[in-house]
Amino acid sequence: MSRVTTHVLPPISNNASSFLIEAATRSYKHQYANIYYLRLQHLKDIVERRASNKWKKAAGNAVFVPRVLEVVKAQLSYIVGTVYMEMPLKPNVLRDLARDRSLPNPAPPPKMCSSEDSIMLEDESGRIVLVGDVIKSAQLVTGVILAALGMETPSGEFEVVDICFAGLAPQTRNQPLTQPTQSDAMEVDSEQTLDRRDDDPWLAFVSGLDVGAEGGQDAPIELLTGYLTGEMDASHAPVPPSQISRLIIVGNSLAPYEAAVQPKEVTPTELRKKKFGNEASTFSNVPGITLANHLLDIGQTLPIHLLPGPNDPAGSIMPQQPFPRAMFGKVASYATFSCETNPTFLHLSNAESRTSDDGSISCNLLINSGQPLNDMFTYLPSPPVTRLSTLESTLRWRHQAPTAPDTLWCHPYFTSDPFVIKETPNLYVVGGQPRFATKVVRESMEETEDGSERSCRIVMVPTFSRTQELVLVNMRTMETRTMRFNVEGVGNGVHSVQEAAL
Template identity: 50%
Template sequence: MAVVDPLPTPRAPLTRPGTTLLAPPEDASFLIKPADKSYRHQYSNIYFIRLRALRQHVEQRAKRRWGEVAGNPIFVPRVLDVEKGQLCFIIGTVYMDMPLKPNVLEDIARDRSIPAPPPREKYHSENDNVMLEDESGRICLVGERLNNAGLVTGVIMGALGIETNNGDFEVVDICFPGMAPQPSAGLPWPAPKKSDDSMDVDGQSSAGADEWVALVSGLEVGAANAAEGQVQLLAEYLAGEVGGLSDQSQSARISRLIIAGNSLGPIQASASTCTAEPERKSRKYGHDTSFTPHPTQNLAAHLTDVSRSIPVHLLPGPSDPAATILPQQPLPRAMFGGAAHYATFKCESNPTYICVAPAREPAPSSSRASQPGASTSKGKVNGMSAHPDKAEPTRSILVHSGQPVDDMFKYVCTPPTTRMKLVESTLRWRHVAPTAPDTLWCHPFFLKDPFVMAQTPDLYIVGNQPAFATKLVQDDGDEDVEDETERSTKRCRIVLLPRFRESGLLVLVNLRTLEVRRVQFAVEGMSAGGGDS
């Protein structure tokens, strides 16, 4: 008689860790307030605000860096006050004069139905010029130091050099603001208590019981060749309903899910549709017969299933039904049916800051925690901590859907510059989207530039990238600075997320150690995009 081996079961019920969601600082919010919803302002004011916010940081670093350089360079506050033959350093905003950049004539051509040239993959060319400007004017920068600097428009920079007889500024060295202070530095995330349900994956049992955050982007539900099978597996995995004991133990340690844009597939119009005469189509219930609500309904069903188990943060992306200009505002909750009834489901702006802290008490195991509208822990208002303790360890997560990196990538020569290098540079530039508003559309802010980094995040997530990549960036700080926050060591984990529809990849990040793991989803006989493998 055949003997059937018993199914492996955990020695104790699997419990999901709960983290406390904190409200981000007021200066780190990307929500557009009613008072700022005006398009009457000039975009030039954003550059002046950015320069005023970051100039002092560049000046302090430049004086420490070049204070003992031979020749005793002096600081010239205005770029037009530079004297020929005098070693000095200046501070201003970088402007890339690139002949291949889009111009207003192309926009007029589109408005008048004149065939415009197709969009270019790169703006970079050998005829590019680097300018540095401030309130007084603009000066042209030259020199070998600029060749591999990977500069883009909008970066606040200091330049050390001498003005030549031609009126150009010969650059010897450059300086940036450096990484912003990190409030969480020196406050380690607490180690988990050893329990029977801690997972032992890849031989790293010490990290198994930690809280993990799940990251994904580019679900593109409803797109051509959509990865519907992989999306269903993803939802079941996050709910702990698929895989063996090891997979269920690992998914049980996930405290929240972040979806970094492009949850819905783009609308693709065929060439014949654009050129042919519009034909009359029958309508049914007030909609065109080609209209279908299924992509939104399918996405809402998946989000509802996941929101029953863990908190979900949803960001809009380029292909989602949201405004094009940055920062993209949160998608309407009413779009997502049953998921909107859960307090664990949150629609975020793009970009957004997500701040979490360790749970002050174990997550409740009663059925009320999974009921619609129920909060996930005590002491919260709208899912956020009402009275966060300033001394408690926190994790700051900066997320965007990839538009700033995609736009900056057009400015640089590749190789040697990579997408990872550009993202790392934004930390040292203290700016998330420096090319806005030049070639990246953004809101005409008048009183502030929300893309300036007031603090260095612990986790920096960029969605919808061609391939997965990660790097741990560390900065020892400046010991000579009076500000204690500037002297502290900064550490930031950068994660570039690929499109899930093409890769089937889910990324997990350990909130205590910032360790990264990958989970691959695939259906036998099908590729990640839904076609035959």
């Protein structure tokens, strides 16, 4: 089988963030407050310029106040700062320390939002409470940089009448996307609206294989492997396997390990025979070997990018560092097998170098395994907020993990905040989600500082162990399709592979 090929190239600009923590910066002695300061310093001027353009013709001659505590009562003004959400249900270390330790900790609530929440805006001078219907309906999370237009009330609060974010970051190369038709709001694009070619490279995304989970997903994963390698009949597949140029595994490849040791009475003689009086390890390496075998089968025909996720045996703080290649056996010797950080930024092209100017297809990808979105979603009421709308907001905030380090663990950076989105990708993919969803996010020439149009396809990749879905994206048109690998009557060997319904 002849397969369409793509290549990983260096980023076009220097704005692409590196999430690899080098030895020189791997330090934990710094305060987390540095991250908020660096974030505000990077985005404050951008937000201020955008707010100035937005409100320069506003009635009342609004003036910019450089510090939030310098606002004047009854004077229309706008301020820029970092959002802080005061939420009674949010985890609190001091409250945990004061709790009666003889009682088990209560289960964390699925949502941290409540009617008692308050929203504040802070900078280096202090904090001011934001009030008003506009700010209550804005659906914000801690760590967002914004400008607020309004005036201080007699009680010392700042009543907001409008807000402004940084907007989409500059885009070095605007990949052609579908026209802004009804397909932008559909889960899967309609074939009639897109110009598909037989030589278009497609990218395959899967998340949450959960190899080793109880109940097992062996049959769907075997079907997935057979499709990607071209060993299975794919006549009814939405995309021929020969057009899939890469597989990107977006976290949670292995199921979380759960000890299965049952406590039992131990005699003194047995205790003396045990090393340090401990039970022998019950850890099984079978899931790791099984995953390595699947990767080897796929890696022989297809380049693979592997990101760690929250359930994988990797560091729990963001950004997660790459897996050790030695974990995966023979496939680790392939140059086409890449262990990535989480998040990661990739620049892909069907040309071998950037000097090629023969109509080559190029695409910038920003990918993470879902921890930032899952954490932000606990701040927001749903409905009306959806995961897709929250993911869209991160582009307009220019930050993919604003809740770090407040409720999302992250490395204590002290020179830069790598989670700031300095360049709008063509494709923004998030794994570990309950269901598939996608949308094209756009900004017109009138909304951007340089007068250029910007657009980005955002994609939520569902957990494979629950949905058996594979997501496919066309690198040229950003068309999206899904495939579901259903297994029916496994005992009789009957299976079906079907495209997700529109």
